[in-house]
Structures are given as C-alpha cells and as structure tokens.
Amino acid sequence: MPDGATTLGELLAALDHTVATLVDAPAGESVPVRSVALAEPADLPEHLETEGPLPEVYLLVGVDADATERWLREITARDPGQRPRVLMTKSANDSPAVRAAAAEAGVALVHLHRQARWDQVFPLVRRMLARSPGQRAAADDHDLLAPDTDLFGLAQVVAKETGGMVSIEDPQSHVLAYSASDASADQLRIRSILGREGPSDYLRILREWGVFDRVRRSDEVVDVPEHPELDIRRRLVVGIRRGTPARMLGTIWLQQGDAPLRPDAAQVLRGASAVAARIIARGLDAPSTEALLVRRLFGAHGDGVDVPSVAAALNLPTTGPAAVIGIAAIGPVAGLAASSGLIRLHASAFRDDSVTEAIGDRVYVLLPSYHSEHSVGSWVRRLVAQLEQARGLVVRAAVAAPVAGLTAVAGARAEVDRVLDSPAAASSGSRVSTLAEARTAVLLAEILELVRDRPPLHDPRLAALDDYDREHAAELRVSVRAYLRAHSEVSAAAAALRVHPNTLRYRLRRAEAVLGIDLADPADRLLLEIQLAAVPIAQP
DSSP: OGGGOEEHHHHHHHHOTTTEEEEEOTTOTTOEEOOEEEEOGGGHHHHHHOOSOOOSEEEESSOOHHHHHHHHHHHTTSOGGGSOSEEEESSOTTOHHHHHHHHHHTOEEEEEOTTOOHHHHHHHHHHHHHOOHHHHHHHHHTOTTOTTOOHHHHHHHHHHHHTEEEEEEOTTOOEEEEOOOOTTOOHHHHHHHTTOOOOHHHHHHHHHTTHHHHHHHOOOOEEEOOBGGGTBOOEEEEEEEETTTTEEEEEEEEEEOSSOOOTTHHHHHHHHHHHHHHHHHHHHHHHHHHHHHHHHHTTTTOSOOOHHHHHHHHTOOSEEEEEEEEEEESSOSHHHHHTHHHHHHHHHHHOTTOEEEEETTEEEEEETTOOOHHHHHHHHHHHHHHHHHHHOOOEEEEEEEEEEEGGGHHHHHHHHHHHHHOHHHHTTSOSEEEHHHHHHHHHHHHHHHHHHHOGGGSOHHHHHHHHHHHHHTOOHHHHHHHHHHTTTOHHHHHHHHTSOHHHHHHHHHHHHHHHTOOTTSHHHHHHHHHHHHHSOOOOO
C-alpha cells in the first residue's frame, strides 16, 4: 500500500456499521484512499471540469440516484488513475443502475445511514485519512503512550482493554472518535455516533443525577446505571481535563455490552482520560501555530511574511491563481465567529486545500490555485445562502479573484476589506461582490472619507451657502445637490424637489452668486458635488 495510506477497509471500520455500510467494492477493501471531498448537486459539474486526479473519496450530499448514476457514467470517461475510488451516499444504495455504474467505473459504493450528519461524518473521514501509519500501528499494538497515538486508536485500545464500546466526545457532546460497535449498542450510542442528540428523557435524567456536573468538576469515573425503560445500558464516563485550573476538553463514555465490563475498566478509563487530554491538547496547540501562519499569510501581523516557509508549513502551492474571500456579518457579529467552523467545512468541501481563518469580526477563505472566478462566485453565493438557512446568519461576502499567488494574498485581503468596509457597496443590494464590481462605490466612498477627515480640503465657500440658508430659511444646498444629481436637468431636479422649474432656476442663480462659482463649468460642478457629499452642513 503506497505511502502508508488508509485503506477503504480501515475507513469503514473506523466509521462503524452504525454509520456506513459497504454496498460494493470492485477493487476490494484494501484500496488506498488519501483525499476526500464533499459535493452537492451544483458542485458535480465543476469537479468534472477539474484537470488531474479527483479526490479519492466523495461524500455526495443531496444528490439523488439519477444524478449519481449520470455522474458515475461521466467519471468512467476519465483515466482510471484520475477517478475517485469511493463514493459515499445516502440515496443510491437501493439503485441497481447506480451499483452498475459504480462497478463499471471501478468505484466502491458505501451507503451512509440516513440519519448520519454530514457535518460529523466529513470531519471524521478527514481525520481518519490524516492518520499516519504510526497512529494506526499504535492502536493495533495497544501502546497508549506511543507519541503518535490518536483518539481513534485510543478508543479502540480502551474498548479492547475494558470489554465495552467507547465514544470520545468534545465539551459540546460532539463525537470525536469511537470504537467499533456490536449488536448490543444501545440507542444512545447509535444516535451519538450518527451526530444526533440522545433521548431527551435520558439526558434529563443524567442532569438530575448530576452526571454532567461531576465529570466537569472532578477526575472521578462516574458509574451511570442502566435504564431499561429507555433501553439504555450501563455506562462509565470520565471527564477529559487538563491544566491548572483544569480545563474541560471532553468526555470518554464506555458502554457495557452483553458481557460485564472488566473489573479494572474504571482504572483503564482514568488512564485513557490522561492520554486523551494529551492528544486533544496537542491538537489544540497545533492549530494555534497553524492559525498564526495563516494570519501572517493574510497579512494580519504586518508585512514581511516569509511566504515560501509558510507555504511549506501549510502544504500550499506558492504560485498559480488563487481566490480570497472575505465574509462579514450584517448586524451582530457574534454569530459569524461561532459559524467559522461551518464556513471551514463548506470551504473544505469545495476545495480540500482551502484555508479558513477568523480575523477580528470577519472570516477569510483562501482557495489556492483556483482561478475560475465564475465557479468561485457561484460557491460563495451558495455559502451565503446556506449560512442564512442553517444559522439564520445574514452576511456579505467580497471576492478577490484571480490572485496571482500566495505573495498577493495579504493584498487581496486588503482589497476585500475595502469592499466590506464600503457603505455604498453594502447598500448596493448584492450580498456577494468583487472589488471590480464595487470599484466605483469603494473608491468614491474612500475619496469622500479622505475629504471629510481633512478640514484643509473643505471648501470654505460651502459654509457661506449654509449661512445663507440659515439666515433666509432657504434651501440652496438641497436645490444645488438635486440639480447635480439630475445631471443638470432643471425639470427633473424640480420634479424631485416638488417646486416649479423657475423657482429652481432662481435658487441656482442665488447659489452661484453666494458661492462665486459657475455651474456651467465642469470643474466647478465636480468640486461642488464632492464637497456637498463629503462635508457636513456648517454649524452656526
């Protein structure tokens, strides 16, 4: 097996029969897989247009059997080395046409449980494919202290040493890893593995028994008795805690099966808690280093970033067109920060080498070596709609594409910030725009802000116009501005002001006299329009 890649069989074992069932594997279960993509119906044509090998594992979201069959038929036209090797879907397992198309393409077909959550399955698959040979060997060798052990390996070892079934969860009760299930897995375990919340009655009982409080506040192993009425079996649970004061990193749950747990199960669980804390802390530390590199790449820590070194550390190409997307909330920004993980998920599904980072109150996405502005724009518009549908979050997005390479990423981020900062661009009605599309609005807003913030650039003659309006209860400023906005069409401006054209002509003559300018002169008109837009009414 080249490069120690994960095999289809190992991936299926990790996902467990609760989540995934193999329908057919034309090349067997030993086929190696390294990369994964999550694709929705609108994504499939774009993937077919991609040059070079496609990702080796595809998770098809919302793609029906007919569309899956058509896509597989089109895949067959590609070179065998450029086809995917595994297709995971919820909809196509009962379709003979899909099975035939998959067999013809040499693609393994895997059925996912209809209740499995994509936002849980996709990260699990990515973590499994990222496991090194050492991590898999550590699980097989039962070496809990091996430096390369991961949570999947730990769950398998604990299950073997205790005679139960293990789930490792984060503080929000999202499953991070689990051991293989057998026929005695209860509904609580099955639902948690599928990414679903446990039975509400049972969760209420756990709260009443103080289970959650005890694992948060102490290192003790809590024995949770079975609940036959709810078909819930006995469990042991321990918190994963680290540091002083202790920080809660998650929990390890051990379900008893048909046979009793081994006598030393609680002791094994305590040891596993310490190992899990080390693994999770290692994972938390690693992203912080990566996040620093990403922030430098986006220019968040000033100039002078060593792009080749950052690219090597992040495994990104230094050259080739790319795209940079900035996302900002319309209204409260707290929801956007909380949704950065969802944005990262969708970005990774669109392109598995994407980079996503929250900086300040905005989220930025880098799509390396991706130069099709049309496809990027289509994806961003879908993302904006998905954020609103899934989280009720209303956002704006700005796209810079194509970007020459990683050395231009910081400049591209500055460009998208200019669009997102522009009130005129925000009021255009479009939720997704590029600097090219918003150039006029952005530049005009920046010019006006520059004039507004520098009093030496204020024309003192405008103050005289404001003084005249106050002293005579006149409306010269409003009248001149309406005239200029109407492109010097007196009748249109008068209609907007609801006055007679002769009245407006009189006001314009008075304004020319007060200002000492000629409205027929293009330079005078340009200067006056800038001043009227940028300079507030002079205070008495």
